Amino acid sequence: MPIHSMIKRTFFAFIALLCSACSPVRWMNALIPSDGYRAYLDIVYQQNTGNALDVYVPAQKPSRAVVVFFYGGSWESGRREDYRFAAEALTAQGYSVVVPDYRKYPEVVFPTFVEDAAAAVAWVHLHIAEYGGDPGRIFVAGHSAGAHITALLVLDPKYLKTQGMSPMDLRGMIGLAGPYDFLPLQTARLNAIFPGDRLQFLAQPVNVLQAPNPPVQLLVGLKDKTVLPRNSESLAQRIKKTGGRVELRYFMDYGHIDMVLRLARPFRGDGSLVQAIGDFIDRQ
Numbered sequence: 001m002p003i004h005s006m007i008k009r010t011f012f013a014f015i016a017l018l019c020s021a022c023s024p025v026r027w028m029n030a031l032i033p034s035d036g037y038r039a040y041l042d043i044v045y046q047q048n049t050g051n052a053l054d055v056y057v058p059a060q061k062p063s064r065a066v067v068v069f070f071y072g073g074s075w076e077s078g079r080r081e082d083y084r085f086a087a088e089a090l091t092a093q094g095y096s097v098v099v100p101d102y103r104k105y106p107e108v109v110f111p112t113f114v115e116d117a118a119a120a121v122a123w124v125h126l127h128i129a130e131y132g133g134d135p136g137r138i139f140v141a142g143h144s145a146g147a148h149i150t151a152l153l154v155l156d157p158k159y160l161k162t163q164g165m166s167p168m169d170l171r172g173m174i175g176l177a178g179p180y181d182f183l184p185l186q187t188a189r190l191n192a193i194f195p196g197d198r199l200q201f202l203a204q205p206v207n208v209l210q211a212p213n214p215p216v217q218l219l220v221g222l223k224d225k226t227v228l229p230r231n232s233e234s235l236a237q238r239i240k241k242t243g244g245r246v247e248l249r250y251f252m253d254y255g256h257i258d259m260v261l262r263l264a265r266p267f268r269g270d271g272s273l274v275q276a277i278g279d280f281i282d283r284q
Contacts, residue, residue, distance in 0.1 A: 037091040045123035053100035056087040063096040066133040072144025076105040085264040096133040122163035143260040147178025151205035172215045177259040180205040180235040215245040217280040221254030
């Protein structure tokens with residue numbers, strides 16, 4: 001994009017911010033180019049709940065793979081429309097991207113949000129070919145709570161089994177700053193989201209891993225004080241013990257929010273996070 005166009009886009013986005021009460025994420029999305037992909041929005045994937053998803057496909061080239069991206073938000077917040085920046089980052093690499101919503105606390109507690117995610121993945125498997133995607137090359141990815149949900153989908157087969165699928169129907173998992181081994185729970189809110197000792201045990205990806213699993217990439221910011229790097233390190237060790245394939249990548253100066261914010265074009269820096277994801281996908 002010519003520099004004058006970028007300046008113009010930034011200027012009008014800034015004016016829009018001043019004239020409305022939009023969130024920082026909406027402001028950031030206003031800076032994201034919209035001409036590199038086609039978007040199919042508000043597609044209901046779960047009729048009984050009304051849960052919906054958005055599909056983004058590269059505009060100029062065939063899709064190389066499909067990434068189903070689950071956003072974070074402590075299992076209690078988040079909206080799919082706020083993650084257009086993540087979809088743009090991956091469609092620019094030639095991948096189709098699906099961003100689903102899922103029910104959250106206090107409407108539901110664990111494991112309902114994981115069950116919703118399994119239904120979203122099943123929809124993608126059945127329908128993504130209609131949008132030019134390859135159902136044989138589906139990856140699941142997520143940040144923070146979304147990474148936790150994603151890990152359970154590929155490590156505990158019961159969730160996809162209810163949808164007539166297996167974790168091995170997926171080509172891989174990408175987890176950004178995920179909580180995978182977070183007992184004991186530290187807050188009353190977490191104890192409400194994961195009620196009771198049994199569910200708390202089953203909510204830990206390190207406790208429920210059953211081989212075989214697709215390849216896993218765990219991306220970790222060493223300055224993350226929200227979800228400590230030991231979560232990813234613990235899961236990586238567990239996967240290796242069961243004979244699985246896992247890649248653990250560290251980002252020296254990244255904190256918890258950096259691990260998703262660095263997908264956004266204005267904050268991408270040297271592009272190392274996007275590059276790491278793309279390299280992993282292309283090797284599978």
